[in-house]
Amino acid sequence: MTNPRILAHFQESADLKMKAASVLAQPIEQAIELMFTALSNGNKILACGNGGSAADSQHFAAELVGRFERERLPLPALALTTDTSILTAVGNDYSYQEIFSKQVQAFGQSGDILLAFSTSGNSGNILAAIEVAHERDMRVVALTGKGGGKIGKVLNDADVHICVPHDRTARIQEVHLVTLHCICDGIDVALFGDDAHE
Numbered sequence: 569m570t571n572p573r574i575l576a577h578f579q580e581s582a583d584l585k586m587k588a589a590s591v592l593a594q595p596i597e598q599a600i601e602l603m604f605t606a607l608s609n610g611n612k613i614l615a616c617g618n619g620g621s622a623a624d625s626q627h628f629a630a631e632l633v634g635r636f637e638r639e640r641l642p643l644p645a646l647a648l649t650t651d652t653s654i655l656t657a658v659g660n661d662y663s664y665q666e667i668f669s670k671q672v673q674a675f676g677q678s679g680d681i682l683l684a685f686s687t688s689g690n691s692g693n694i695l696a697a698i699e700v701a702h703e704r705d706m707r708v709v710a711l712t713g714k715g716g717g718k719i720g721k722v723l724n725d726a727d728v729h730i731c732v733p734h735d736r737t738a739r740i741q742e743v744h745l746v747t748l749h750c751i752c753d754g755i756d757v758a759l760f761g762d763d764a765h766e
């Protein structure tokens with residue numbers, strides 16, 4: 569007999585994914601277009617998030633720099649969550665709030681994209697990174713949940729907001745994961761066309 573708690577996790581995740589597919593298809597398409605245009609113009613993508621979303625940032629960067637499902641040239645994406653010397657120096661000397669924004673200041677250029685993950689939409693270091701990205705004429709693709717929180721209020725019309733319609737962090741993260749795979753696939757399709765996977 570299947571453990572009902574385990575079954576409930578799978579059921580809730582599957583139900584949310586189907587519900588989210590219709591709500592998020594349009595912003596996901598916009599994110600793909602925005603990123604493909606930026607990459608085609610020689611710009612790059614900077615990604616940040618806390619906890620599980622730090623892992624999502626790294627997962628995304630790995631699939632752009634390495635590959636997703638098709639062989640292609642490396643694409644420029646950088647997770648701002650990996651350099652422990654930068655993270656500890658900025659966190660120690662300034663504040664945890666600035667661990668990503670300082671890196672956006674250092675690496676971000678006009679036309680680059682900030683990919684910002686926050687399930688609550690309220691993490692201060694992500695909000696600070698978005699603020700600096702806007703100052704540097706970057707576009708923001710924000711993956712949130714729980715109604716979008718404060719992040720939903722600071723995004724502008726040039727940005728893309730992918731807000732998962734759920735209040736549970738784990739479920740939101742699960743939809744963020746399928747979303748980032750959709751984006752990787754969309755970038756490959758924009759490069760090579762809609763052929764069967766190799």
Ligand SMILES: O=C(CO)[C@@H](O)[C@H](O)[C@H](O)[C@H](O)COP(=O)(O)O
Pocket residue numbers: 618619620621685686687688689690691694737738741
């Ligand atoms: O992975 C999980 C929970 O599933 C946690 O590590 C979670 O990512 C952390 O609590 C984060 O600090 C939450 O931040 P945010 O998504 O609200 O911006």
Ligand SMILES: [Zn+2]
Pocket residue numbers: 620738741
């Ligand atoms: Zn988690």
